Amino acid sequence: MLGKKLREVLGSEKVKDSQSWRLSYAYDGTPTGYRGVPDVVVFPETTEDVAKILAFASEEGIPVYPRGAGSGLTGGAAPLEGGIVVSTEKMNSIVEIDEDNLGVLVEPGVVTYDLQVEVEKRGLFYPPDPSSYKYSTIGGNIAENAGGPRCVKYGVTKDYVMQLEVVFADGTVAKVGSKAVKSVAGYNLKDLIVGSEGTLAFITKAYLKLIPKPEAVRTALAVFPKVEQAAQAVADMFKAKVIPTACEFLDKNSIVAVERYAKIGLPTYAEGLLIIEVDGYEAVVDELISRAVEVCKAAGAEEIKTAATKQEREALWMARRAVSPAIVQLKPKKINEDVVVPRSRIPELIKNVYRIADKYNLMVVNFGHAGDGNIHVNFMYEPHEADRVEQAVREVFELTVALEGSISGEHGIGWMKKEFLPLEVGPALEKMKAVKRALDPKNILNPGKVFDL
C-alpha cells in the first residue's frame, strides 16, 4: 500500500518492500538488536527524489528514517515506528574536489574512507576519523557529528562542514551555510542540523572543508604505573604547546585484555597507557615528539617507545587497535558509553567509574581519546547482569554531568540515551523541542530520536 504509493512517486526500482528488504534495513550498529521494522525502504538518487519523498511523507504523516551505512551505535537509524527508511546508498558521488578552495562537494552516501583516499591523492586531507570510517558515510557522520582520534587536534565533523544542501520535513530544498570560509548571514542552521541525528532535515549534499595533508607524523607510546600520571601527562602536553594529533588512553583493564589477546609485550602492572601522535611540518615533528616524551617522563612514565616509520607506528597503534577485539572476549555482552569530561577531570572520572563498577560488581574497561577528555566506558557483562549494568550506566552519566562533562562525545543520543539527555541539558531541552516542532511540525523526521516530543 505504502510501497505502491511510493512507486508512483519515485518509480518502482527505487522502492523495496519485500520482507527481506524490510528486515535488512531494520538493523543498525547498536549492540541491542533491532527496534522496529520499516514498511518500505527507498533508494533516492537525487535531491528531487528526496524532496518528493518528504513532501509525500509530510502530506501523509508517515515517519521517515534517514539511513547512511547504519553503523551508528545509539540507534540513530532504527525505524522505531515503521514508516519509510530512506537510504543514501545510491547518492554516493564525490561531485567535485575543489583544489583551489580546499573544498569538496559530496553526496551523503559517500563512504568517509573513500573520500579520504581521493583527496589524499591530491595532497589534501579530511581529518575526521570515526572508528567506522571505512564503512560509515559522510551523511551519517554529519548527522551524528562524528569524531575520532584525530579530533583532538583537528576538530570534529562539524568543523569541516561548510555548506549543506538539505531537504526539510515539508519537502523544501535549501542550502545552509556557505562555500565561503566565513559567513554571518542569517541564522547558523548548518551547525544546528549537523549532529541533529536526522531529526531536523535530510542532508542531500555537503560541501566539506579540506586542509593540506600534514607532511610528517611521529608516534610515541608511554606506560604509566598510575592512572593519574597518564592524566597529568595529557594536561601537561598542552602546556608544553604540543597539540597532539591523537592522544589515546588505555586503562589497566584494557592493557591486560590487549596483552592477553595480542601478546605484544605490554606491562600488565600499568594503570595507564598513552599513544601520542603528532603531525605537521618535517621541521618540527621530531621536536614535538621529544617534548611529548619529556612530558610523559616528567609525569612518571616508566616505558616509552617512539616510532618514525609507518611500520613502527603501526606496531605502537596495535595496542590501541586491539582493544575492541580483545575486550569482547572478556564477557559475552558489552555496553559502550562515550562520555567526555574536561581533560583535568579524567582521573576523577576513571576512579569513580571503578568505584561504580565495584559497587555493582561489574567488569569495566576504559579507553579512548584522552586528549579530548573523551573516554569510552565499557561495561562487560553476562546477560543476567543487565539490570546492574543499567544502574551503573545511569551513575556514570550522573558522574559525568557532575564533572561538567557530556554524556556523549561522538555516538549521539539516538533512542538509547534519550532518557539521560535531561541530566545534561536541563532547561535547554524544552528549547530543543521548540526548534524541532518549528522545523518538523508533524514530527515525521526520525521520530523518537534524541528526545520524545
Next chain:
Amino acid sequence: MLGKKLREVLGSEKVKDSQSWRLSYAYDGTPTGYRGVPDVVVFPETTEDVAKILAFASEEGIPVYPRGAGSGLTGGAAPLEGGIVVSTEKMNSIVEIDEDNLGVLVEPGVVTYDLQVEVEKRGLFYPPDPSSYKYSTIGGNIAENAGGPRCVKYGVTKDYVMQLEVVFADGTVAKVGSKAVKSVAGYNLKDLIVGSEGTLAFITKAYLKLIPKPEAVRTALAVFPKVEQAAQAVADMFKAKVIPTACEFLDKNSIVAVERYAKIGLPTYAEGLLIIEVDGYEAVVDELISRAVEVCKAAGAEEIKTAATKQEREALWMARRAVSPAIVQLKPKKINEDVVVPRSRIPELIKNVYRIADKYNLMVVNFGHAGDGNIHVNFMYEPHEADRVEQAVREVFELTVALEGSISGEHGIGWMKKEFLPLEVGPALEKMKAVKRALDPKNILNPGKVFDL
C-alpha cells in the same frame, strides 16, 4: 512609567531613563546615525537580573535590545522600536582562567582585548581579533560571530565558544554547549545562538576555548603589478601548505590612498599588495615565511619585504593599519560592505566591483582578509551620490551570491542588510523565521534585526 516598573524589578541604581541616558544608548557604530531611542536603559549585574528583565519584558511584550560596546557596523544594537536597552557593561568579570583545560569563563561585558592580555600573561591565546577588539565586548563578538585577520588560520569567534549560559526570551536560564571538548548531546543550540545577533537569547556567561600562545611570528609584504597575481599567490600559499595567520590584501586604490596619507614608500603602480603573517613553533616559522615568499615571487610579486622583529613587523603592518584612516580622507562618506567569496573567486570579485563602480561613477576601495576570501568593499562618496551607492551595493551583493559567496563575513545583518539576506539564503529564510518564532514567540529579543517576521 516603564522606568518605574523596571526599578521595582531591578532596584533603582540599575535603571536609567533620563533623556541623556536614552540618547547616549540610541547610537552604535553604524555610520548612518541612530535608529530609534530606547525608553529605558538597564544595567544588570547578574544572570538573575537579566532573567527578571526578560520575564518582565516577555510578560509585557516590550522589545529588549542587548548591547555590548555598541561598536557593531550593521546596527545590531539599535533600539529600533524603543523599549529596553540592556547593557552588559556591569557584567564584565573574567570569572576563571582554567589553565588545565585551556578555557576561560567570562561575563559578556568583558572587552576582548582585556581578555587577551590576561590569558597571554599565562602563555595562552584567544585568537579572534575583530578590528574593534580594543573596545568591543566578548558578548557582542559572540552575538555577531566576530572574525578578524587571524581567523584565516584560527577560525572565528564561534570556534572558541564552548559553552554559553543564556537567558531565553521567556526568562528561562539555560546552559548550551559543553565545557567538554566534544559533545553531541542534543541539538547544538550553542552554535545557533552564536551569530544570531541577540535575537534568540541573551548571553550571560561564556566559556571560551584557549590555545597555547604561538612561539614565534614572521611577516612579509609583497607587491603585485596585477591583482590576479595577488589572488593567485593566496591560492598557491595553501597549496604550499602554508596556512597563514593573516593574509591581508590591499587593492590599487587602497595602496594609493595609504601612500598619499602615510608616505611609507608603497609603489602606486601596483594593483595588489599582500601582508602575510605566519606563526607557530620557532623551528618552522622561518621555513614557512620563505615558502610564502617563494609563492609570491612565482605568482609575479615585484617587491617583497620580510620582518622578524616586532618593530619590523609593525612597519609592514602600517600599510594595512593606515587604510581606514587614509580612505576616509578621500570622500566625506563611506559605506563598508564585507562580502566573502571562495578564495579562487577573488579576482572575479574585484574586477566586477570595479566594473560596478565605473557603471555608477563611484570611487571604490577594496581591502581585507584575502586568506578568507573576505573583502571589505568600500564605496567612498559625496552625500549627493547616495542613491547610486545604494544601487551599486545591491549589485555587489548580487555579484557575491553569484560567486557562491556570502554577503557578510563578519559584520552581520543587523537592520542595515536585512533586505539583502534573501538573496543569499533563499528558502532557508522561512526556516530561520520558524526558529525565531519557536524561541521568541513574542518577538521581544532585538526585533527588526536579521529579518522581519
